Amino acid sequence: MQSRITSVGLLVKPDPADRFTYPDHIDRGSLDALPPKPGIYIFRDEQERPLYIGKSVNIRARVLSHLRTPEEARMLQASRHVEFRRTAGEIGALLLESRLIKEMQPLHNKKLRRTREMCTLRLAPDVNAMPEIVYARDHDFAVTADLYGLFATRKAALERLRMIVESERLCPAMCGLESAVRGRACFARQIARCLGACIGEEPIEDHYLRLRAALEEMRIVVWPYAGPMGIVEECDGWRQTHVIDRWFYLGSVDHVKGAAPVRQPARRTFDVDTYKILVRPMMRGELHIEPLEPATLRGRKPGRA
Structure with a gap:
């Protein structure tokens, strides 16, 4: 289709939609x-x-x-x-x-198709603590404090930790990346890439605080409510509440007469995709969040974990 001149002299470019044909x-x-x-x-x-x-x-x-x-x-x-x-x-x-x-499990959705076994870095609130890798099967990431980063493999978690150690001139031995020998400088210290916590040239407390600060941007946010909450959206007068608990999507409720409540599953765990969808807008205050009406949930007794 070629461009054309209108009666008022304007050049009109062709619209691709004008020549679109639906697949038969x-x-x-x-x-x-x-x-x-x-x-x-x-x-x-x-x-x-x-x-x-x-x-x-x-x-x-x-x-x-x-x-x-x-x-x-x-x-x-x-x-x-x-x-x-x-x-x-x-x-x-x-x-x-x-x-x-x-x-x-649609054939062409490869990225989100599989439920992943995630791991993360945990750093205990103790100046002598080293980062450790923990798994979602052993810890509920939604309610466990001092977790940093979400990784699909142990290798990925270690690579990220190694990058942080190198960029911040932290001690690999003090971070569990190489064997520590009391009183002996780590290899990074020998080539001036560590500030010397391994041999007492940097106070352990200072090293710990630097490590924690470097990990902070990866901190997993603990679910900030005592129980399930509703995220409310409206469109053309239609109000819908999405029920979330511990970063797990339980379902959505339509606010119309006769709408079924959300059924609570017997077991729900931290869902990495739900977390990634919600955590930033929730922390920025961009979501309309409300407590749930008692009739919104069904299938389990109140207070049961």
Whole structure:
């Protein structure tokens, strides 16, 4: 399509949407039904299997952008229709996307598809303490203090610690990265890359405080409430509350007559994806957070862990 001159002399560039054609093999009705509103969408194949789950504040625009992306030809070729689920805002869409990807295991969502066994660095509040690697299977990251960083492997945690030690001129021996020999300088001290805590040239207290300060930006925020809380979003008069407890997404409640309450699972643990979605906006005060009404939750007795 070529540019054209209007009757008032303005040059109008062609709109790519004007020449867009919908793929014939994807149900047109399912595409026409997509709303320009927040929520998630699911590409499904002939057997109704989920191929890809995504989220957007504008479901329709995002799905159409997929249809224009040559790099996604394989997924699109297998798709037969697209379904959607509305949410009242972006946070709800992010939380629902994360949950459904874990539950449905869609073929083309490789990044979030697997539930990961995370580890972290723990530094006890003791000047003689060394960083140690601890795992989510042994510690509830949501309520355990003095944890720093989220890592998929022990190797990744050690590499990050080593980078911090080198950049801050900390002592590798005092940080557990090499064997410590009483009264003997570590290798980093021998090449002037350690301030000498290993041989008493830097006070142990000073070394500990420098280490703790260097780790601080990676601190895992302990869940700041006594129990579950609701994150409220509204869209076009529709109010929705997303129920979160210990950085775990329990579900969302629609504030309409007859809406079902959220069922509490028998066991919930720190979820790294929920944490990453919520921690920054929560700490910045950007979320509308409210206590929950008693009828919001069901399935367990009050006070039970």
